[in-house]
Amino acid sequence: MRGTTVGQRSLVSAVATDLGRTMALDEAVERLTRLLVPAVADWCLVTLVDDDESRAPRRRLRDVGWWHADPARRDQVAAYARERIGALVPGSMLMRAIDSGEVVHVHDAAVEALDRVLLPGPARDLVGLLAPSSLTVAPLRSRGRTLGAVSLFNGPGRPPLSPQEVASVVEVIATAAIALDNARLYRRQRDVAATFQRSLLTAPVEPDHMQVVVRYQPAAEAARVGGDWYDAFLQHDGGTMLVIGDVVGHDVEAAALMSQLRSMLRAFAVVTRNSPADVLALLDAAVRTLQIPALATVVVARVEQTPEERAAGRTRLRWSSAGHPPPMVVGPDGTVRVLDEQRPDLLLGIDPARERVDHETVLAYRETVLLYTDGLVERRNRPLRAGLADLRAALARHGARDLDDLCDALLAELPGGPGEDDVALVAVRLHPQDRPRPAEAGPVSVPPDVPAPGPRSRSEGADDAPGG
Template structure:
């Protein structure tokens, strides 16, 4: 119902923790900069919950209505959705647009305990936004919870007010009792005398007046009085009189007299049996007094308590239940007649040794009220918010049924947990392009999130739609570590034992979820051929099984099998929805991994077909490596080469053609052929080779840009006798080679000035550099993919490579190259890498076995 708080109502101006939490939830769930919980009066609005509110409003937490969008929500009692406030005629003149930067606004009503709209829960953006149905649904759910919080507080306030009124009535009762004492002193008491022998009743005028009778109608029999007693009380009065007569004891009763106008008066009667000796008849004598003024406040208090919207149970110091109101009857599901007179622990045994008992006893021991939320199990199955209030005569329990709110919060948390699970699965699976690793990650994420154990089955590249051929088990996992070996054994054995009607086969053929909701162990065993696999299934003992195909672009690429034990039982609808989402995402990732594997194989095969094994003359060990980029289709232009010149010198080449595509690979093949053809026929040094290559490229009109290093290992006889080898090289814009001495010293082989890369200027000068190397020196040539990183420059990469080579000095050359690539490259390198490494073995000894056999062209010298 629409409305606003009354004019002049004092609104809270400080932050409230509960409402702050709702504001934070809105900002996080709807991804907005500002979220508010507002309460609106006729003059202003305040923000007991606010996140992202700018100054000065963040300090004051109030604004006039000229800055309020929420007033429209209160007046209309309906959500207000604004995509761009500057163009929306409903709010275009609102001062919140320039002052608070409110552009997009979504607000949902907040209601009080009487159903009146008193504020709104709103999300605010400082730029235009189209609010989705999901945004509005989240906002409505949170606004309902916010309203519940406000209504609970109102109920608590009313309960406190009722308790205060009861205290006032009790105080009044004390006054009335004093007045009653004065009345007794003044003789305002009726008297009676019942002759137990004759049954004659003698009363005075005051008793007749109090009982609604007169002398004319009174016949002197007790039945005359009973006729005016309230029908609900007469049986109790008669029973008490008879008991006093039978026992010769006292008589006490308090009852209602029905008056002529239909109203009633409360009468308190006290009597004592006397006489009965010396031949006299016994008598019951006593007095009556009007207690209406004392009982009415009690009745009013009891009525107020009974009509409260908050459950109420009063306990005496021995924890015996002395009062139960109607709301308590409703929440507990028990009539008060079954509760009164029993101890709390007898009436509600599930409170023993729980948060309930702990908090109740804490309130009684400390004398301080205690508030808490807790769940009471079957048969009540209810969430309650309890306030235990100590009092002189025991403890009073005030409680509210918050089951709907708790379930909404639990449902919200389960939905959020499912979203987190799906997000984590996506993140984990896309982080690898290896199908088996993706399957392992998937199995550990779904267990125990939605199942007790699982098996992930994936298909090879030649998997046929609807066929078990090509399927293999990739991963299995169980929540119980003791059952993981059994799960793995079953997963490996089951594929060869499946009958044609097995649910795994049905899932592959249909592409649909297959579910056994109960009694799954026997049903699955019937789908397996006899033998150990059936025993393994019996040991796993699933109660429920769900089998989901993992859909790829052209049909299922695998199967996700989920199972629950008897304790967990059937899959919930939410579990199955989540499982479908998981299967869909996992299938795409596994399909992508399969496509990557296929494309990578083709690309790497094409690239490697352009590279040949190096020549290795005596005492010279040459190791080459090529690593393709992680993007399979990005066939690179990196290459290496090692060949011999007619004079016996060994040429080393490393190069990188600009681009990462098939054209770059083709250009690389063309340039590599030119370099090795010119170099293999030429007796000149590296610079002359590069000049000749430039002329050939110009003649052939080959539009190729490339960086390269051409190096030549050579020696004279005196140098050979001295254990020395000269390295001459020419560098066309390429990263510098490095030389690793036996003692671990790494030298970066740079020239005074770098020459232009190939393909820019055919007339550009080509310079040579030279260094003399000793035995056991390692020379490393590489492409920029080895040192280049997005977050660091090339100089940093060169320094890192230099340090890594120093650490690897002295290792076998093959081991050095493999370890170097492992340390320098990520799991998914952005660029391809070519590498040539040469070790100068000693020439005064035989060629070492680790260098492998000589490999030289026919007719070339081997020394």
């Protein structure tokens, strides 16, 4: 790079191109260190300011990237990076560059200069081993904010950077700062969105002898949020509502639309105590009236049992589907039932005037109901029909397993791997009501104002009669 604008332009271009190809901050930092070494320095460190520490007295710094041209010295640089920040005293070159926004250049005697700003200990000892003769600290600034700094070190076998080279380094670092800031902002957006989605995907209820397990696996290449959701809650009469839904889209907008649909569906179901089909009809009408630009597939199911049915040992699952993949029921012997309808109802958001229909089936003790989104069964190289067949086969293999293990096995075997689509699951298993709730089901968890009937005695029902 010395004395050539061609080399400067080439490095600026390489930094802009290579760092611009990733939105992962750690990877972008790693790429930057490889571009700077050995092009402009023998070794380097990249320091970032924590996002939430914007004022100088409160700043927290982290050395997040490093590299050395000599492979034999890289472990020493890594050790120095672990020790340096904690050993710095006020007035260090690093803090001067970050506080002022200006380049700090030490033309010679770099070891002595570093000894003056490092406390006695491992960091100072490592400087002696690495033996830099000159150093340059350039702040990383973007959008009026200092993100951190790049520290460039040269040994005795390499001249210190000339004024022209320092100016070139400033341009290179400015280009890198923009790319790193973009990655930082992307990470912040992703983290905020993921926190937002986690706040919506709350823990399910655990009523009486019903065990409920939920899972959410985001698409790795998106912002780690999307329109898939699950829900499990109680109505005031004690019926358990199960919901699985998928808003079209895989981004923050889809997650925001999902939150609206989920909240409205919950309110309709709890306040009206309506059937699944009626709840979906109300939700579809609200989507039109409020002009919510959402298309979504949804299954709403209700596990219900009247006192008479409980005495007779019967539990019913009543469900309605808005164009969603069909629920499946698997017994402990691996027998699988697909709760499919001949003519599935329309997606939400298409025609709220179209009548919606409830369907019913009787559930037995130890049977498991699975609701899922299409990310579990559909991917680019596997059509939905084949995916449903794969799911049936997996349920037959794993149906007798603990419910948590069953869900984990499905997620491990069926999706195309993280990255294609979000996956949400709700799995419900009915345990016998004439004996204590099994330990693997965990404690009962229901709202205080909802009835939670206790177990029956053996005289009230057969050992393996259906129940909820």
